Amino acid sequence: MRALQKTLIFIFLIAAQFVVAQSGKIVVSKEQAIKKGIYSPPSTENAIASIETPKPEKEKKQSIKPKQKKDKNNILVTKNDDDIIILNENDSYIAEQLIYNASYNLGIKYRSGGTTREGFDCSGLMYSTFKKFDITLPRSSYEMALIGRKVEPSEYKKGDLIFFRTFGGSRISHVGMITEVNGDEVKFIHSSTQLGVIVSSLKEPYYLRTFAQVNRVLE
Structure with a gap:
């Protein structure tokens, strides 16, 4: 029994010496590691170099293609929504364009001597509308009535x-410009002193009473 106790005591002493001997190598903080020479902080350059900077992705060029429509038979449709359609073969394309451009000014106020969207007088509306198509009309309604x-x-x-x-x-x-002929009714666009650019009918008593003539300047 005593022999066993002596053996255990001997083993315990050996183990304690080993722990003491090894305790000098245990590092419990960064400061101790630096003192023992087993640690050195990384340099700023190395730290920055170690970080990979993501390369910017190349911008993808987007090719804008016009929308193409096809009918039920898979045939490409070339008509646009803003195309002017000639329903009557007796109507001219240039006349439709003139009406379209004049109508863009509907609601613009009357202005004596005016030829812009800041205001039109009657001949000014006709002058500016035709001028867009390189057709130069005289400046007054009286002179316009002498042409064509x-x-x-x-x-x-x-x-x-x-x-x-x-x-x-x-x-x-x-002066005005005819926009529609429907049987015996004639409608025209013009700039009136009271309402500005409007569409009126020749059946209206005032215009029927003061009507003079119709001239054709487009043949």
Whole structure:
């Protein structure tokens, strides 16, 4: 029994010496590691170099292709939504374009001597509208009535100029452009002193009473 106790005591002493001997090598903090020479902080350059900077992705070029429509038979449709469609073979494309451009000014106020969207007088509206298509009209309604040729009611067409004597007498004092001929009704766009750019009908009593003539400047 005593021999066993002596053996255990001997083993315990040996183990304690081993722990003491080894305890000098245990590192419990960064400061101790630096003192023992087994640790050195990384340099700033190395730290920065070790970080991989992500390369920017190349921008993908987007090719914009016009939208293409196909009909039920898979045939490409070339018509655009803003195309002007000629429904009557007697109507001219240029006349439709003139009406389209003049109509863009609907609601613009009347302005004596005006030829812009800041305001139009009657001849100013016609002058600026035709000028967009390199057709230079005289500046006054009276002079406009002297160009082209007079046409009879059966010949009235879109794009014809329609004239009025709004001051009485024989002198032309107002002009518009025919936008629609529907049977015996004629509609025209013009700039009125009261309402600005509007579409009126020749059936209206005032315009029927002051009507003078219709001239064709587009043949």
